[in-house]
Amino acid sequence: MKVLCPGCSNALSRIMVGDIVLDVCQGGCAGIWFDYKEINRIKDFQGETDILFHLKKNPDLKLNLNISRLCPYCNNVELERQTYNEIEIDVCPACNGIWLDAGEIREFIKDSGSFSRVNREQKESYDKLKQAFSSEKRHDDNKINDVINFLSSKLRVEKEV
Numbered sequence: 519m520k521v522l523c524p525g526c527s528n529a530l531s532r533i534m535v536g537d538i539v540l541d542v543c544q545g546g547c548a549g550i551w552f553d554y555k556e557i558n559r560i561k562d563f564q565g566e567t568d569i570l571f572h573l574k575k576n577p578d579l580k581l582n583l584n585i586s587r588l589c590p591y592c593n594n595v596e597l598e599r600q601t602y603n604e605i606e607i608d609v610c611p612a613c614n615g616i617w618l619d620a621g622e623i624r625e626f627i628k629d630s631g632s633f634s635r636v637n638r639e640q641k642e643s644y645d646k647l648k649q650a651f652s653s654e655k656r657h658d659d660n661k662i663n664d665v666i667n668f669l670s671s672k673l674r675v676e677k678e679v
């Protein structure tokens with residue numbers, strides 16, 4: 519059975535990113551379909567998502583954003599337009615699948631952050647340090663305390679190891 523693009527009715531093709539199989543509108547509107555579990559796992563494959571930024575688009579295609587879009591997998595279910603971090607996405611209310619128009623995937627991956635959990639904590643700590651020691655904030659006692667707390671928590675952890 520052909521799976522049809524919700525945006526332009528082109529037949530979707532399948533590609534792999536990491537171990538995730540995605541439906542993409544190759545040669546049509548270059549949109550991407552995720553099932554609801556895939557969208558969060560895509561961040562695990564940061565190094566392999568480039569293929570999603572370079573899908574072929576039909577230059578003659580004009581997308582009509584006013585017509586309702588149907589879920590490629592559910593029978594006659596209209597996708598709902600939602601805003602996620604200022605990106606407009608189409609979500610299926612039945613299967614929770616998500617349709618991203620061309621270009622939105624780049625925003626999505628960018629916005630969802632390129633830091634793993636550990637790195638995000640490190641980055642936050644680094645940002646705190648930077649803030650605390652920036653010239654205007656040098657005498658901000660609360661910030662300094664944050665740094666001291668951070669450093670002492672680090673020391674504690676290192677002692678435990």
Ligand SMILES: [Zn+2]
Pocket residue numbers: 523524525526527528543546547548549
């Ligand atoms: Zn399409």
Ligand SMILES: [Zn+2]
Pocket residue numbers: 589590591592595610611612613614615
């Ligand atoms: Zn659906």
